[in-house]
Amino acid sequence: MVTTHVNPDCDALGSALGMAYLIEARGKKARIINTDPTPSRFDFVDPDSRIEVYSDTVFPAEDEAVVVVDVGDLRRIGKLGEFFLEHPRPFACVDHHKSNTGFAQVNILQPEACATGLILARLAKEWNISIDPKLASALYIAMYTDTGGFRFPNTDAETLRVASELIEAGADPSYLATEFSDNMPLGRVRLFGEILENFKLEAEGKIIYVTLTLDQLEKHGCDRSDVEGFVEYIRGIEGVELAILFRQADQQNTKLSFRSGxxxxxxxxxxxxxxxxxxxxxxxxxFASVEETVRQVLPEAIRVVETGAQT
Ligand SMILES: [Mn+2]
Structure with a gap:
């Protein structure tokens, strides 16, 4: 049984599918159960609708081995993570998060890899698994999105070499990039308009931050997946070193997203x-309201940006 983090992005989804393909290529059965459903605009990543959603009737069987991908911390699996706390079993984890806590019993942690998808491509080579177009597409979209379309500093020669091999194996770069960028829901665009209107600057414009409430999301018919990419975009404004999004997650919690230049x-x-x-x-x-979280986090962010001191 393969799973990945809550609010899955394309590296999470592509890597979960990729892991399932690799397991099957080695003659085992595999299935994918996630805590959160796949956002509809990422349906193209899972064309066979293989990914199931954890519920009262869909949960891991006792004899299923668990492989967690693109997850640095058990809490990032959400409700399924709570299930595993109640029904403990050994884990394998394939991940590239620098902050991975090593929570699994078997770890393949390669923090220098641009995406978990790249680690799986390395595994496919090591295991002599020939990559078919479906596996190629899953791993390609994982790498493409976790590098911001091969733009972020994690893009290196191996990234592009493996991407090229995945294209030779049947991934269609134009189709995948277009599916990822197109089909933007109108509500998402309107929400982005609000963000562009309401952001604030600190530290002489080196910090940009914006708050987002559940009411704002609801007003535009958006969910949290519609917020993806906004913080990267405002980070790109001239002179900005650090962008922070403060998003109300529920009545008690605020989710922080940091992006640096x-x-x-x-x-x-x-x-x-x-x-x-x-x-x-x-x-x-x-665990605080949006306003309170801004009060807690902003001084620390200003200190780090102005002094360059990381600790
Ligand atoms: Mn990732």
Whole structure:
């Protein structure tokens, strides 16, 4: 049984599918159960609708081995993680998050890999598994999106070499990139309009931040998956080093997303609020209202940006 993190992105989904294909290529059965449903705009990643959603009737059987992909912390699996706390069993974990806690019994952790999808491509080679178009597409979209379309600093020669091999194996780069960028729901665009209107600047424009409430999401018929990509976009504004999104997760919790341009280590910053992630992209959840979270986090962010001190 393969699973990945809540609010799955394309690396999570592509890697879960990729892991299932690799397991099957080695002659075993595999299935995928996630805590959260796949956002409809990512349906193209799972053309055979293989991914199931955890519920009272869909849950891991006792004799199923568990492989967790693209997850650095058991809490990131959400309700399924709680299920595993009640029904303990050994885990294998394939991941590239620098902040991975090593929670699994068997770990394949390669933090220098641009995406978990790349680690799976390496595994396919090591295991002499020939990559068919479905596996190629799953791993390609994982790498394409976790590198911001081969733009982020995690894009290296191996990334593009493996991407090229995946194209030779049947991944269609134009189709996958277009599916990822197109079909933007109108509500998402309107919500983005609000973000562009309401962001605030600190530290002489080196920090940009914006808050988002559940009411705002609801007003535009959006869910949290519709927010993806916004914080990267505003990070790209001239002079911005650090972008922070404060999103109300529920009545008690605020989700933080950090994105940095150059010298701020987001995973260390997120770690101060019990979160984690990568150097240039990380997140955390704070048990407080949005306003209170801004009050807690902003001074620390300003200090880090102005002094360059990471700890
Ligand atoms: Mn990833």
């Amino acid at each position: 150059d010298y701020v280590d987001c995973s260390l910053l997120a770690g101060k609020f019990h979160g984690g992630g990568h150097y240039h992209a990380a997140g955390a959840t704070v």
